[in-house]
Amino acid sequence: MRQAKNRIAELEGILREGGVRVTRQRAAILKILAEAEDHPDASELHRRAKEIDATVSLSTVYRTLSALEQQGVVQRHAFENATARFETADAPHHDHLIDIETGAVIEFRSDKIEQLQAEIAAELGYDLVRHRLELYCRKRKD
Amino acid sequence: MRQAKNRIAELEGILREGGVRVTRQRAAILKILAEAEDHPDASELHRRAKEIDATVSLSTVYRTLSALEQQGVVQRHAFENATARFETADAPHHDHLIDIETGAVIEFRSDKIEQLQAEIAAELGYDLVRHRLELYCRKRKD
DNA sequence: ATGCAAATGAGAACCATTTGCAACTAGCTA
DNA sequence: TAGCTAGTTGCAAATGGTTCTCATTTGCAT
Numbered sequence: 001m002r003q004a005k006n007r008i009a010e011l012e013g014i015l016r017e018g019g020v021r022v023t024r025q026r027a028a029i030l031k032i033l034a035e036a037e038d039h040p041d042a043s044e045l046h047r048r049a050k051e052i053d054a055t056v057s058l059s060t061v062y063r064t065l066s067a068l069e070q071q072g073v074v075q076r077h078a079f080e081n082a083t084a085r086f087e088t089a090d091a092p093h094h095d096h097l098i099d100i101e102t103g104a105v106i107e108f109r110s111d112k113i114e115q116l117q118a119e120i121a122a123e124l125g126y127d128l129v130r131h132r133l134e135l136y137c138r139k140r141k142d
Numbered sequence: 143m144r145q146a147k148n149r150i151a152e153l154e155g156i157l158r159e160g161g162v163r164v165t166r167q168r169a170a171i172l173k174i175l176a177e178a179e180d181h182p183d184a185s186e187l188h189r190r191a192k193e194i195d196a197t198v199s200l201s202t203v204y205r206t207l208s209a210l211e212q213q214g215v216v217q218r219h220a221f222e223n224a225t226a227r228f229e230t231a232d233a234p235h236h237d238h239l240i241d242i243e244t245g246a247v248i249e250f251r252s253d254k255i256e257q258l259q260a261e262i263a264a265e266l267g268y269d270l271v272r273h274r275l276e277l278y279c280r281k282r283k284d
Numbered sequence: 285a286t287g288c289a290a291a292t293g294a295g296a297a298c299c300a301t302t303t304g305c306a307a308c309t310a311g312c313t314a
Numbered sequence: 315t316a317g318c319t320a321g322t323t324g325c326a327a328a329t330g331g332t333t334c335t336c337a338t339t340t341g342c343a344t
Binding site: 097128133 | 220222239241242248250252254255258259262263264266267268269270271272273274275276277278279280281282
Binding site: 161162163165167168197198199200201202205 | 320321322323324325326
């Protein structure tokens with residue numbers, strides 16, 4: 001909780017510095033995002049945010065998410081056949097494993113893969129700007 | 143050309159075997175797909191297919207692409223902030239590098255990355271079903 | 285406190301893709 | 315070869331996540 005509070009205050013600071021006003025609605029959305037352990041989509045965030053501030057509209061959720069994304073505070077993911085899902089961008093870079101049965105998302109990171117990607121791009125005459133790596137998996141049964 | 147003809151006949155055979163009728167419209171779309179060197183989207187395919195058979199509608203393009211995808215003849219890709227793009231699924235598996243300036247798509251393959259992905263999934267207790275790896279790059283200037 | 289640019293809620297607009305429906309047709313059958 | 319019938323088609327309308335419009339509200343620098 002203390003941690004979360006600090007993080008929220010920190011995120012609000014980033015916004016203010018970026019000239020983005022911290023409104024009641026945005027505070028609610030930020031709190032939800034900071035506390036989220038999963039990767040909720042816009043309507044799920046809306047549902048949760050309304051519990052803090054019933055006036056938050058879905059439009060504002062989308063607008064806030066876009067603003068936060070531009071400030072680099074939030075990351076948007078478009079997994080296969082699904083609505084966009086969001087997470088705070090405070091953790092170091094990672095990729096995602098998606099459970100195709102439950103939709104659960106697990107984060108992982110492989111420096112080897114990261115490096116190989118850069119090498120491949122270089123070989124083809126390109127600079128790697130960003131990438132998307134998603135593993136669609138089924139829980140192993142044994 | 144001879145090659146393409148054979149390939150088209152082969153694809154048509156696959157469809158018929160799958161109980162999918164090869165109509166005039168589908169033949170046109172198949173030809174376009176088989177000849178495409180790039181990764182066109184539905185409306186571009188529509189544009190090209192109309193030159194062979196002016197009656198092809200966009201609905202039919204979408205319906206045919208879905209049918210072809212289900213037959214495993216075509217693969218659909220949803221790259222970032224863009225409409226779905228398609229390619230025939232006859233080439234061996236590969237991933238994609240997207241030029242973020244031109245939208246051009248380059249195919250590549252890395253066995254090392256493929257292997258690492260499977261290892262990661264396994265470590266997390268999952269079986270890898272499919273994956274998505276896209277490198278968004280800018281042409282190197284030097 | 286005040287003023288004003290930024291932000292909000294509600295609903296309309298967007299737009300790629302899908303679907304309902306009545307007319308057509310591929311391709312098996314007799 | 316004609317007929318049959320379930321699969322297909324074109325058109326237009328529907329869908330659904332996301333964005334935009336606009337009148338109203340509000341954060342916050344002065």
